[in-house]
Amino acid sequence: MKKYKKILIIAAVIIQCMALGAICFERESVLMTGETVYIRTVPVDPRDLFRGDYVRLNYGISTIPLEMVDKKKRKDFQKREKRVYLVYKTDARNMVVPLRLSLEKPAGETFIRGYTVRNWRNNSIGVRYSIEKYFMQQGKGLVLERGQRLEGVRIPLEMETAVGRGNGIAVLKGLRYSDLGLGIVLPGRGSTTEAPSFKIKVKLVNASDKPVYIVDPENHESFSIELSYSGTYKKEEKIKYQKPPVKPEFYTESDIREIAPKSLYEFTIDLDHPEYQLLRGTQEVSWSDMKYWENARIIYRAPEEASLMKIDDPGKLWQGHVMSRSFSGYSFRDL
Numbered sequence: 283m284k285k286y287k288k289i290l291i292i293a294a295v296i297i298q299c300m301a302l303g304a305i306c307f308e309r310e311s312v313l314m315t316g317e318t319v320y321i322r323t324v325p326v327d328p329r330d331l332f333r334g335d336y337v338r339l340n341y342g343i344s345t346i347p348l349e350m351v352d353k354k355k356r357k358d359f360q361k362r363e364k365r366v367y368l369v370y371k372t373d374a375r376n377m378v379v380p381l382r383l384s385l386e387k388p389a390g391e392t393f394i395r396g397y398t399v400r401n402w403r404n405n406s407i408g409v410r411y412s413i414e415k416y417f418m419q420q421g422k423g424l425v426l427e428r429g430q431r432l433e434g435v436r437i438p439l440e441m442e443t444a445v446g447r448g449n450g451i452a453v454l455k456g457l458r459y460s461d462l463g464l465g466i467v468l469p470g471r472g473s474t475t476e477a478p479s480f481k482i483k484v485k486l487v488n489a490s491d492k493p494v495y496i497v498d499p500e501n502h503e504s505f506s507i508e509l510s511y512s513g514t515y516k517k518e519e520k521i522k523y524q525k526p527p528v529k530p531e532f533y534t535e536s537d538i539r540e541i542a543p544k545s546l547y548e549f550t551i552d553l554d555h556p557e558y559q560l561l562r563g564t565q566e567v568s569w570s571d572m573k574y575w576e577n578a579r580i581i582y583r584a585p586e587e588a589s590l591m592k593i594d595d596p597g598k599l600w601q602g603h604v605m606s607r608s609f610s611g612y613s614f615r616d617l
Contacts, residue, residue, distance in 0.1 A: 312453045316444035317392065319370075320458065321378045321413075323439050324429075336417045339441065343368060343380050343394075344414075346407045347510075350382045358385055359398055359407050366409060367393040367450055374584070374601030377440065383407065387450070395450035405511055413443060413452045432487045433546045435465035438604065461490040462541075466580055466606045468614070471570075480553040480569045484580060484606075488541040494600045497585050497593075499537045502549055503529050504585065507558065510577045510608070521567060521576050524559040532592050533585055538599070551580075572611045580606040 323339045346368070351359060359366070369381045369391050378394070387393070399408040430437040442456040467483040484505065488494045498504045506529075509521060541547045551558075553569045560567040572578070583603040590596040608615040 312446040312449075312451050313444050313455065316446045316451075316453065318376070318455065319372055319378050319443055319445055320376050320440040321443050322460070323441055335420050336415045339414050339416055341411070341414075341441075343370075343378060343411075344409060346380065346383045346409055348405050348407065350380065351407065352382075352384075355385060359383075362398055364398040366396050366398060366407075368396055368409065368411075369393045373603070377602060378443075383409070392445070393450045394445055394452050411452050413441070413454050416441065416454055416457070430459050430489065432463065432489050432544065433465075433485060435463040435485050435487045437463040437487070437489045459489060460602075460604060461488060461494055461600060462496075462582070462602075462604045463487045463489055464580065464582060464604045464606045466609070468609055468612055471612050482551050482553060482580070484549055484551060486541065486547045486582065486604075488543060488545055488547075491543050493543060494541045495598050496539050496541065496547075496582065496600055497533045497537050497590070498539050498582075499530060499533070502551060503527070504537075504582060505551070506581050506583070507551075507553075507578055508581055510579070511575055519562055521560050521562045521572070524561050524566070525557065527557060529585075529589070531589065533589055534592050535594060538593065570611050574610060577608045577610050577615050579608045 321341050321343060323341045348356060358364070364385070367384045367387055369384060369388050370378045370393065371381060372392075373379055384393075394411055396409040396411040399410045429439065438460040440458050440460055441454055442458065444453045444455050445451070446453075463486075465485040465487070467485070469479070469481055484502075486496070496504065506527065509523075511520065539547060558569070560569065560572075569578075581603060582605075584599060584601045587596070590599070593599075
């Protein structure tokens with residue numbers, strides 16, 4: 283009896299070692315043959331007492347809007363640890379741009395494999411990709427967690443990631459900081475009897491060692507203010523623009539702005555201007571009266587190629603996108 287028990291224990295250990303070996307081989311195979319992409323993230327919590335310094339990472343793709351899920355299958359995403367597949371494309375800087383979340387493995391498309399981490403609610407689904415920790419040398423995790431800042435603006439951290447071809451397994455390879463960071467300064471609340479004008483100072487910083495060129499007309503139409511929702515609301519109460527902003531059909535040489543290395547490009551947007559008027563249902567709403575579940579953020583996106591036909595050298599323009607912190611009224615809603 284003891285002999286058979288000993289054999290079973292040895293067999294169990296061998297099976298566990300084989301399983302660990304298979305996992306290691308799978309990860310090494312992804313590192314060697316996988317597609318290399320970059321995923322934007324915010325580091326949050328350093329230090330693992332057992333394995334040295336690490337940075338816990340929270341990605342933009344860690345929260346997926348319900349709009350990216352098939353309406354008929356949304357209830358299937360309610361289970362925790364449900365395997366899912368994030369279908370994506372990459373932009374000019376090889377950054378991951380999410381397209382949709384699927385329960386079935388896509389055919390003929392690039393995807394990252396993940397697992398749901400909580401039941402969906404409040405218009406989003408939480409997903410983990412097994413790349414939420416990045417281990418570093420002892421003592422360096424805290425430095426990375428604090429992040430890189432310039433002129434008071436946090437520079438986005440972008441993780442270099444290998445994605446397995448055919449299986450979607452993601453493995454971290456390294457990191458880089460974005461060339462640009464975008465920060466905003468919200469107005470103060472003012473007195474209780476009269477609300478101040480709602481003007482936001484926008485700060486775009488070049489954290490690189492080379493000049494960066496962007497396209498931005500005098501009225502700053504290249505910067506969009508996008509609305510989102512983090513709570514429960516009735517459809518008719520959803521805020522929207524009274525007249526959605528329209529970008530120019532073409533940009534010209536006079537719209538190009540050069541941002542010198544380690545320097546700042548800033549301007550002010552007056553959200554009290556009629557072009558930014560909000561509606562909730564049919565009622566006009568001021569930006570200072572946004573509900574706690576109504577959020578907005580300012581985003582700079584490189585213009586579409588078709589809009590650059592009147593520019594002599596569009597190849598010198600910075601490609602990609604960068605966004606500010608989310609805000610609601612006078613308060614920030616994220617880190």
